[in-house]
Amino acid sequence: MSKQSEKLSDAALVTEIKHGDAEAMEEIVRRFSNKVYNLAFHLTRDASAAEEIMQEVFLTVLSKIHTLTNEAYFATWLYRVTTNASYGFLRKEKKFTEQTLIDDTNSEHSAVYDWSTLPDDVLLSEESSEVLRTAIDTLPDTMRTVVIMKDVEGLKNEDIAQTLGLTVPAVKSRLHRGRLVLREILSDYFRKYSDPSGDNV
Numbered sequence: 389m390s391k392q393s394e395k396l397s398d399a400a401l402v403t404e405i406k407h408g409d410a411e412a413m414e415e416i417v418r419r420f421s422n423k424v425y426n427l428a429f430h431l432t433r434d435a436s437a438a439e440e441i442m443q444e445v446f447l448t449v450l451s452k453i454h455t456l457t458n459e460a461y462f463a464t465w466l467y468r469v470t471t472n473a474s475y476g477f478l479r480k481e482k483k484f485t486e487q488t489l490i491d492d493t494n495s496e497h498s499a500v501y502d503w504s505t506l507p508d509d510v511l512l513s514e515e516s517s518e519v520l521r522t523a524i525d526t527l528p529d530t531m532r533t534v535v536i537m538k539d540v541e542g543l544k545n546e547d548i549a550q551t552l553g554l555t556v557p558a559v560k561s562r563l564h565r566g567r568l569v570l571r572e573i574l575s576d577y578f579r580k581y582s583d584p585s586g587d588n589v
Contacts, residue, residue, distance in 0.1 A: 399459035406453055417446055420463075423541070424470050430536045431474035433525060441473045448473075467543070467551040471533065478529075523573040531566035538563050 393401065393415040404412035424445050429438035448469050456465050524532055524540075533552065537543045538559075545563075549556045 398462050402453065402456065402459040402462045405449070413446075413450065416449065420466060421446075424466065427467065427470050427537070427541055428474050430540050431471065431533065432477055434477070437474075437477050441470065441477060444473050445470050461550070464547050464550045467537070467547065471551060519574065520570075523570050526573065527566050527569055531562050531569065534559055534562040535566040535570070539567075 393404075393409075393411045396404070396412070396415070398416070398419070401412045401416050405416065421442060425438050425442045428441040428445075429435060432438060432441070445466070449466065452469075456462060524535060527535060534548060537548045537551070538545070543551075545556050545559050548554070549559045552559070554562075
């Protein structure tokens with residue numbers, strides 16, 4: 389890998405890929421392979437499927453990169469390709485169903501349970517992580533996707549909206565609804581650590 393490719397921006401690398409630069413493609417793979425794999429894995433909960441999806445996504449990049457008219461939106465486009473490929477896998481496995489959600493903007497300001505006072509060893513324990521993963525898996529598909537992209541992958545609301553073809557308010561509403569569902573599921577679990585009576589500790 390040349391040092392020159394490492395210094396280029398994502399947009400500049402995309403331009404070079406369009407011109408047939410193999411080193412630019414290698415650098416894009418290096419920068420985004422973990423992100424693509426993680427998103428695919430969190431959506432499918434299947435490690436082998438995530439590997440296959442990652443390979444499929446970068447093959448799509450090679451074959452369809454010329455359709456991207458604005459190089460600055462490469463990352464958003466890549467996440468969309470990854471999400472679509474993940475949905476394709478889930479549909480084949482019959483684990484995904486399209487759902488239409490009615491956005492409830494009036495509930496946007498509802499309070500969300502705050503676990504910030506809990507000790508880090510509780511929040512970061514393997515048990516807590518598994519409980520959270522299981523809870524996320526129970527969310528309706530459209531909520532789950534937004535929660536994963538925002539709270540697990542750390543994407544911006546604007547990027548999620550562009551990736552999923554939604555408005556930003558719709559993303560916020562689905563995220564809010566998903567968090568409320570998670571709050572209800574997880575409150576019982578974390579309450580045993582915050583119960584002042586100590587009965588459940």
